Amino acid sequence: MRGTLSMTDPLPISVTVILPTYNEEAAVGLTIDSIPTGWCDEMEILIVDGNSTDKTREIALEKGARVHIEPRKGYGRAYRTAFDIAKGDYIITMDADCTYPAEVVPDLVRKLLDEDLDFITCDRLTKAEDGSMSGLHGFGNWVLSFTARMLYWYGIKDSQSGMWVFRKSIMDNPKMRPTNDGMPLSQEMKILARKVLGKKKAIEIAVPYRERVGEAVIHTWGDGWKNLRFLYFKRIGLNRTRTPWGHLEDSKDSMKGDDTK
Ligand SMILES: Nc1nc2c(ncn2[C@@H]2O[C@H](COP(=O)(O)OP(=O)(O)O)[C@@H](O)[C@H]2O)c(=O)[nH]1
Ligand SMILES: [Mg+2]
Numbered sequence: 001m002r003g004t005l006s007m008t009d010p011l012p013i014s015v016t017v018i019l020p021t022y023n024e025e026a027a028v029g030l031t032i033d034s035i036p037t038g039w040c041d042e043m044e045i046l047i048v049d050g051n052s053t054d055k056t057r058e059i060a061l062e063k064g065a066r067v068h069i070e071p072r073k074g075y076g077r078a079y080r081t082a083f084d085i086a087k088g089d090y091i092i093t094m095d096a097d098c099t100y101p102a103e104v105v106p107d108l109v110r111k112l113l114d115e116d117l118d119f120i121t122c123d124r125l126t127k128a129e130d131g132s133m134s135g136l137h138g139f140g141n142w143v144l145s146f147t148a149r150m151l152y153w154y155g156i157k158d159s160q161s162g163m164w165v166f167r168k169s170i171m172d173n174p175k176m177r178p179t180n181d182g183m184p185l186s187q188e189m190k191i192l193a194r195k196v197l198g199k200k201k202a203i204e205i206a207v208p209y210r211e212r213v214g215e216a217v218i219h220t221w222g223d224g225w226k227n228l229r230f231l232y233f234k235r236i237g238l239n240r241t242r243t244p245w246g247h248l249e250d251s252k253d254s255m256k257g258d259d260t261k
Helices: 028-033 056-062 075-085 102-114 135-152 168-172 185-197 220-235
Strands: 011-021 040-049 066-069 090-093 119-128 164-167 202-209
Touching (some): 011 028, 040 056, 040 075, 102 119, 102 164, 102 202, 119 135, 135 185, 135 220, 164 168
Parallel strands (some): 011 040, 040 066
Antiparallel strands (some): 119 164
């Protein structure tokens, strides 16, 4: 397959870029603007919003994004809905806070196609820019990544990265569907990908990482602890799913013509 795709023609594929949002009015517009256009046949920008109380949804709609409201709380919950409703055959995920390098998206998708991969996770630690991760978060990340490597032996450097590129079809396999509704979904994605898809099809690539725009929702100690507990519980098969896979039938979605402002 390598080298069969032209660098100039748009890729003949449909893509969904998923951005979970909770009160990201300062950054959501900039994040959407930073996503390159014109490099693939169809592109959907899907905002899965946790009932923001600021102008997040309004800004996203103005920028032409699809807005789906997921009232159930949690970063993981947003993705477990988004993976179910995304229209594109290829999925890209990012935070809506300008930290991830949207400009590398076309290259990552091309790599996925050229090398016949199923899943790419982006490692932020190797190329992290100054100020992008505080000392405490850097340390916490190291502890979690180290623990995940020890418990799962899966060889991923950055277990907490929220930027992934994958074929939507991997979610057809119920074993590939993440179960956690919170921040631990991020490491669960990588654990499942390496386990179910294998190390040849699920790889890690280093990308730049930048300082956040807007306030973080993350609770350093609380989320760190939940992440660590998740790793141990999952290892011994004690992780529980609290809500079912997929979206709520009555959730508002701008694609259906609902008012999501
Ligand atoms: N829909 C939804 N999005 C959330 C929720 N919590 C966080 N997010 C979004 O998920 C992304 C990651 O959160 P962030 O605060 O950047 O976490 P960090 O990168 O780990 O510090 C951001 O775009 C948030 O707006 C939630 O409960 N629901
Ligand atoms: Mg973030």
